[in-house]
Amino acid sequence: MRNVLILLKACLVSSIWSVVLLTQEKIMELLNQLRTGEIQELYVDNADFYDVRKVLVEQEDFKHFQGIAQRNGHVIYKYLEIPRS
Template identity: 55%
Template sequence: MIEKLRSGQINEWNVNKEVFLDVRAVIVTLEDFKHFRGIAQRSGGVIYQYLQEPRS
């Protein structure tokens, strides 16, 4: 799914709260982790998007 976000095959990845911490642990180790934006949801999940410009 991470590779699909990077390549633009998908625009968003909805990660449920049960696996969020595992997914986040992987994303923060990536060289381009600042390109990933996580948008918290009320349900406890997160929607990840991949940005062309890194966030600050």
């Protein structure tokens, strides 16, 4: 099974709805997990896209993050060893 982190403000976990509050610190933690390989993909819900992007573009290694657009405005981020051009 791939090591994928699903990031949603409201996600279904064991038939119980839970809310994930995305603070700047939480976003940094998730980006660091992606950076270190602890997770391979980061799924960002369209409602959270701008909050995540705001933190992401401030990173020194911003070009190493690849965003792959999904349907309905969702994005999957991956971390690349070689920065994109």
